[in-house]
Amino acid sequence: MAQLGFNAAHRRYKRLFWPTTVLYVAVCIGGAFLINKETSPLWMTSTVAILTALPLVLMMWAILRHQAETDEYTRLRQLKAIARGAVITISAIWVVGSFQLWEVIPGINVFWFGPFFFLAYGLGNCWDSLTGKTV
């Protein structure tokens, strides 16, 4: 992934971001109508599960590509946000995982750590603005 500059990188990011977002919403809504957890065949639920995960994986790749192609300052900010999001999410996995290991709490679907990462990543992005620091 070569560096393109801020404008070209941002355009490429948006070109992938919006279709994947629309696909994700469409699959979620479609899946909710199509799938009955008790009667639907395994191949159908598996297909919907893969189609639900695919746009999210594409979105993660788009974030990675954007940070590689954008300008140096935006890259620095993005990498810091990704690092903060990853640290918060992995810490949450350790804490929740330990509680589960010792059977303090019941099992939580691993899926929820995905949205949690995006939330932590968003907070990581806002962190410098909230604390008044730029770099």
Added chain:
Amino acid sequence: MENIIRTLRAEQGWSQAALAERLDVSRQSVNAIETGKYDPSLPLAFAIARIFGKSIEEVFKDPATPEPAEKAAE
């Protein structure tokens, strides 16, 4: 690192967004460089100097390096 980008930009009548567009960086990048919160890489510093038709030394100043007048006094 100190710089005179804000002054040079004002002389040209450019907004931060206009300078960012010319440098192909984000407006936040220009703001961070102008306010001294971020030191640009050498290629970006060269690009900034080139846009204003100046040398890097004219645009950026290392606070640790003494001014020519100070040097002469030494």
